[in-house]
Amino acid sequence: MRSPFDLSFRLKIPLWGSLLIVVTTLAISASMMVQAYNDVRSDLVSSASSLGGTLARTLFPVMLRDDVWQATEIIRASLHGGLESNVLRPELVFVLDREQKVFISSQPQSIPLLADIRQSGEEYRRLVNWLATNSEPAVRSLELAKFHRIYVTTPIVDTGAYLGTLVTVHSKDALLSRFYSVAWRGMGIGLVVLAILLPINWFWGRRTAVPMVQLTNSIVDVTRGRVTPLPPQNYTHRDELGDLFEAYEIMVEFLQDRARLEQGMIRAERLAAIGRLSAGIAHEINNPLGGMLVALNNFRRRNGQDERALATVSMIERGLHQIHEIVNAMLVEAKGKARDFAPQDVEDIHQLLASETRKHQVTLQIDSNIERPVPLRATLVRQILMNLTLNAIQASDRSGEVRCTIHLAGDQLMLHTENAGKAIPPEVVDHLFEPFIGNKESGHGLGLWIVYQIVQQQNGRIHAESSDGLTQFTVTLPLGDAA
């Protein structure tokens, strides 16, 4: 069993709020009820006291004359009139003489006249004992909870002459029934207050808790290595929670950037290692390969070889040339005549790729703002443009359009290709610039590898993006010194 303190905020905030509202409502209702009870009771006592005072004054001369019946009529009059449910009306009235004997009673059947009141039951014994505790004649009230009654006693006294005591007895049932009617009303109001406050509290509690819970779940995901941006939510307030959301977004961006950076570094190192390895291998292969090609050439020049041997040699020679080609391709080296990349080179590329565009029925559009030679080695830039554009043409949909942009901006040259077509599969993207990667039926799989190597050597950057049927490559090369 979960402790209630371990519950989700989604439940805890509304629950605690509801609990507080209920407790507060109950506390206020209870205090109002106690107040109402005390008010009703003090009303009763004060009204009984004033009734007692009036009756006692009227009774004095009557009692002095020992006029039992007139006295009885006086006290009976106080029991009638008014509404049937009048709380303030006494239930029983009697008069005790100086010896605590009943002089008159509104209910002679239960409180017989002339008898000692103490014989009428325990409550009256207690009443008489209590009366004896005060020698000063004054209006007083006594509540005997056991008997559900309130007794108000008034001395029948005039100019210091004491004749007896008037006792008005009030039932607490009538008092309670009036109190209950007040209490019911109070409870009704309390319920209305709860009916208004509880849904408000529930709504507000959830509104606060749900974003917090989302945030918590997202942060827990981060600790498990899954950095996910928050699902869209409509918490727009500029309070601490709003600040927290903003901080989280910033943190997620930071973490994603760092992850991207790490990934890029790992890829670059891997490519550098591959580059070093392949360059080393290529050098090692190139030396014996050169020797073998020279030896085969010498062997052919010698006369007297039969036709079959020559054919075999020729076949070996072709194989070795192919190996040489591949090894040379891997060995991306600055070679050839050093000259700057010029507007003419853009024209050349157009010419060189014309047959390929025709073959794939693709429109090639080259945008260039090069108007004079750019201080970059023309062969390298041509190689990059050729490889990227060729790839784009080959990957493009039939009748598609391939765009190539050559843009000189400030101290760098930007080369950009884009084509519509199948996106590069995600599993390929991470290894895009490694040799022999790619899903092309033709080519040796070294095109992007060569581009990457050239860009690295020229301290440039390359970026590939492939999504939604659009594949783009962007190369940025810093301008070097003029050739």
Next chain:
Amino acid sequence: MRNHPATNRPIKPVFRLIALPRGNHHVDLRTFFARFIFILAVLITVSATDAAEGVGTVRIGLTPTIPNDQYRVIEEWRLYMERELERPVEFVWRNSYIETMDLLRVNKLDYAWICDYPFVYFKGQVKLLAVPLYQGRPYYQSYLIVPATDDQTTSIDQLRGKMFAYADPYSNTGYLTPRYLLAQSGEDPDHFFSKTFFTFSHRKVMEAVALGAAQGGAVSSHVWDTLLKTTPELAQGTRVVSKSPEYGFPPLVARPSVSETEFRTMQKLLLKMMASEEGQSLLRRLNIDGFIAGEPSLYDRVDQMMQVVGKK
């Protein structure tokens, strides 16, 4: 002055208008003259009243003999009398018989409806005007009543040491009769009960007994029977234990100084009420059947009882 033992109330003598100077030579002349003028004024006033007799207001005293507080029917009776007599009529209510008797004796009233006991008690001081007929006869009884919850008591002897409610010290059925009964049994009526009290009304005796404030009481049969019809819940709160022999019904009396003519006029009015429809309707509502001239001998039994119990 006599004191009535039951009420301790002095019975007032007829006014002594003035103490005439008798051989008192110290009274100066001016004082004497002033007194002479005063007497003259009184004499003139008295003769003026005498001269106005037959045209002034007729004043009739009423006592709690009337069973129910029937103010409405009494008012209609008054209007009826005014029409018949062609004179203003005033009813004067008093709570006790003695007050009404006092008013009669000082000529503040012309007539009164009193009880048979005061009629006998003050024999010679009032003149019998008419006797009501109840159930066709000029008689009624005293009922000894106990609370309805008491189903044990069968006679007054069983009420020893209890609270007892009397109607009025000048009531026969509500005072004299139970005391006579006790005296007949050899009891002392003053000490037989633990406590007694007067309610000054037969109806209130019934209320006191029904409530239980008294364990016994005595009432007029006329009042009890009438209330059984008009206010049954009150009468049913009591139980009639025993009924006395019949007594002459509480009479209407006149002060002796009423002139013969006026007396006859008033008597005739009462006696002929039975004859008219309006009169019958009033009588019915007063729960009596009519009036007869009656004889003082109707009340001889009360006189005998009074002799036994004593005038107290």
